[in-house]
Amino acid sequence: xxxxxxxxxxxxxxxxxxxxxxxxxxxxxxxxxxxxxxxxxxxxxxxxxxxxxxxxxxxxxxxxxxxxxxxxxxxxxxxxxxxxxxxxxxxxxxxxxxxxxxxxxxxxxxxxx
Amino acid sequence: xxxxxxxxxxxxxxxxxxxxxxxxxxxxxxxxxxxxxxxxxxxxxxxxxxxxxxxxxxxxxxxxxxxxxxxxxxxxxxxxxxxxxxxxxxxxxxxxxxxxxxxxxxxxxxxxxx
Numbered sequence: 001x002x003x004x005x006x007x008x009x010x011x012x013x014x015x016x017x018x019x020x021x022x023x024x025x026x027x028x029x030x031x032x033x034x035x036x037x038x039x040x041x042x043x044x045x046x047x048x049x050x051x052x053x054x055x056x057x058x059x060x061x062x063x064x065x066x067x068x069x070x071x072x073x074x075x076x077x078x079x080x081x082x083x084x085x086x087x088x089x090x091x092x093x094x095x096x097x098x099x100x101x102x103x104x105x106x107x108x109x110x111x112x113x
Numbered sequence: 114x115x116x117x118x119x120x121x122x123x124x125x126x127x128x129x130x131x132x133x134x135x136x137x138x139x140x141x142x143x144x145x146x147x148x149x150x151x152x153x154x155x156x157x158x159x160x161x162x163x164x165x166x167x168x169x170x171x172x173x174x175x176x177x178x179x180x181x182x183x184x185x186x187x188x189x190x191x192x193x194x195x196x197x198x199x200x201x202x203x204x205x206x207x208x209x210x211x212x213x214x215x216x217x218x219x220x221x222x223x224x225x226x227x
Contacts, residue, residue, distance in 0.1 A: 034215065043117070043203055043218035090156065098207060099144065100169045101216060103156040 002027045004074075004091045006104035013081045014112050021076040021107045023091030033074045034092040034101065035065055044090065050074060061085070081111045115140065117206050117219035125225045131192040134222045138185050138206030145187040146216060147179060150201040159202075162187055194226045 004025045013019045025031055032051055036044040048059025055067045065076045076089060091104040118137040126132050138145050146161040146169075158171040162181035179189040185206070191198055201223050205216035 036218075041220075041223075043119075043220040044205075046215050046217060049215050098214065098216065099146070099161045099163075100158050100171075101146075101148075101156075101205075102158070105155050 002093045002095065002102050004033070004093050004102065004104040006089075006091055006107045008107050009105075010108045010110065012110045012112065015083050016080055019076075019078050019081040019085070019109065019111070021089050021091075021109060023074045023076065023104060025072050025074060025091075025093055027093055029096070031067075031074075032094045032096070032098065033065075033067065034094065035059065035063070035074075035076050036090045036092060036103075038088040038090065038106075040087075047076070081109075083111050083113055085109060086111045117204055117217055119202075119204050119219035119222050121222060122220065123223045123225075125227060126194050127227055128194055128196060130194050131190060132194060132224060133188055133190045134202055134204075134224070136187045136189075136204030136206075136219060138187070138204075139208075139217060142206035142208050142217075143185055144207045144209070144216075145181055145185060146205045146207075147187070147189050148203040148205065149173075150203060150221070151199075156203075159189065191224075196226050198224065199226045200224060 034049045035047040048057050050057050050067045058064045089107050092101045120135045144163045147159040150156045161169040165181045176192045181187045201221045203221045205218045207216045208214040
């Protein structure tokens with residue numbers, strides 16, 4: 001079965017510092033991987049996806065993610081964190097055709113001023 | 114382009130009642146999927162519809178059902194509500210899943226069962 005794991009419930013970072021939110025995956029076949037962000041009382045916003053190609057994927061709001069096949073990881077990164085980046089971040093994987101997303105447990109990111 | 118619209122935003126129902134939630138996808142999107150989000154279970158897939166056909170179903174009891182109309186709008190229904198059904202229900206639409214297009218989510222319907 002497809003699955004992703006987010007080992008950290010919460011990540012704290014100071015504004016201006018780089019941030020990393022971790023995700024590891026377990027899939028059979030080619031991995032389709034995503035990052036979504038959720039702000040309080042809101043739905044999920046798509047940040048980026050990996051299907052194939054370059055291991056470094058660039059997404060919305062300055063976020064990027066690095067796909068590492070040998071470590072089965074897909075960590076979300078941003079060079080300089082903003083207070084407004086504070087939110088709940090979900091890593092997800094999908095079956096072929098993206099008909100069903102399987103989400104991780106989420107990581108709460110807190111960026112302090 | 115308008116995003117995914119879910120109505121209503123908030124609902125309070127009593128145990129044993131039934132509820133219908135509505136989702137209007139982004140214009141041109143033919144796939145609609147539903148997810149349940151709870152603090153304990155996280156985000157769980159309910160079902161996915163494409164061209165009025167249910168193609169995938171998650172591991173939920175038969176009390177949870179859905180349908181999709183010819184204009185791609187979708188509804189989900191929960192019958193005989195239980196306290197544990199209290200959750201944020203999220204709808205997502207995508208343009209063409211066969212081409213691996215990503216899903217865009219609505220703001221959700223917050224259902225509280227009392």
